[in-house]
Amino acid sequence: MQAHSIRKLTVMLSMAAISISNSAMAGETLERITRSGRIVLATREASIPFSYKDNHGKPLGYTVDICLKLVDAIRLQLKRPDLRIEYMQVTPSSRFKAITDGQADLECGPTTNTTERRALVGFTIANFIASAKMLVKKDSGIRNWADLRNKTIVTTAATTNAKSIAERNDVGALRITLLEAKDDLESFHQVETSKADAFAMDDVLLYGLKAMSAHPADYQVVASPLTVEPYAIMFSKNDIELKKLMDAEMARIIYNGDVEKLYKKWFNNPIPPSGVNLDMPMNALLRNSFQFPSDKVAD
Numbered sequence: 001m002q003a004h005s006i007r008k009l010t011v012m013l014s015m016a017a018i019s020i021s022n023s024a025m026a027g028e029t030l031e032r033i034t035r036s037g038r039i040v041l042a043t044r045e046a047s048i049p050f051s052y053k054d055n056h057g058k059p060l061g062y063t064v065d066i067c068l069k070l071v072d073a074i075r076l077q078l079k080r081p082d083l084r085i086e087y088m089q090v091t092p093s094s095r096f097k098a099i100t101d102g103q104a105d106l107e108c109g110p111t112t113n114t115t116e117r118r119a120l121v122g123f124t125i126a127n128f129i130a131s132a133k134m135l136v137k138k139d140s141g142i143r144n145w146a147d148l149r150n151k152t153i154v155t156t157a158a159t160t161n162a163k164s165i166a167e168r169n170d171v172g173a174l175r176i177t178l179l180e181a182k183d184d185l186e187s188f189h190q191v192e193t194s195k196a197d198a199f200a201m202d203d204v205l206l207y208g209l210k211a212m213s214a215h216p217a218d219y220q221v222v223a224s225p226l227t228v229e230p231y232a233i234m235f236s237k238n239d240i241e242l243k244k245l246m247d248a249e250m251a252r253i254i255y256n257g258d259v260e261k262l263y264k265k266w267f268n269n270p271i272p273p274s275g276v277n278l279d280m281p282m283n284a285l286l287r288n289s290f291q292f293p294s295d296k297v298a299d
Helices: 003-018 028-036 062-078 095-100 161-172 184-192 203-212 240-255 258-267 284-289
Strands: 038-043 051-053 084-089 121-123 128-137 152-156 177-181 198-202 219-222 228-231 234-236
Touching: 028 038, 028 062, 028 234, 028 240, 038 062, 038 095, 051 062, 062 240, 062 258, 095 121, 095 234, 128 184, 128 203, 128 284, 152 161, 152 184, 161 177, 161 198, 177 184, 184 198, 184 203, 198 203, 203 219, 234 240, 240 258
Parallel strands: 038 084, 152 177, 152 198
Antiparallel strands: 121 234, 128 198, 128 219, 128 228
16 A cells, blocks of 8 residues: 555544544633633734634635634534534734633634643644744844844744743844844834844744834845744644544645645635735645644644
């Protein structure tokens, strides 16, 4: 049997095992969803193109679409096609509490799976792999991390980038002034208004903010990759049955090509609200990870 067929059979067997005895296997989150008749999705305001709002305030994006497919799997598992979807807006700082307190069932933004975070929450298989770089004004003269000596850099609070920048600062003795903003839009505004010289964040988010800005040609994304960031949908840490279901469904939509279609929709075509095309080919790390989907990531 060919390797691809074996992988498909493994996914089918996993799905079959999950379908056995809904009531006996239902976890905390699935029980809450069953009782309430709703699934709460935590989304962002401006994490383009993963999770953001259109001109009418409707959540949309790459990871929102992935969450909607995971919702379909939950409806099928619970035999509840009537389950309604509710959205809860979160920030990088509030997203973890929304999950740990049971306010949201799935977090549908660009959240990196790390060892530290796995102590608090659960993650499914990665849906994107980013790398940390920085956005600067084209005339800033900044091209790499060493160019930040004695300059001010901003990043978004409660993200993995602040720690990485501090470590780079210590190693390089750069004497960087580090600012933290509440969200990505505020971080971008710090550069836009020259309150910061650079905005350090995952490259794809920087490209999205640049594309949606009033003057995209004024900015560029620069620097060698500082970190590798595997994004994954987040949920309650101790809900084993939900994790089984989410992992099986993520593997299924990766193997059947649904995720690649969503990637092309959000990264290779015009996206709302302004019709900007990010024109970002799938990177080799992500493409390779889709060959053998796993929730295991290198920290």
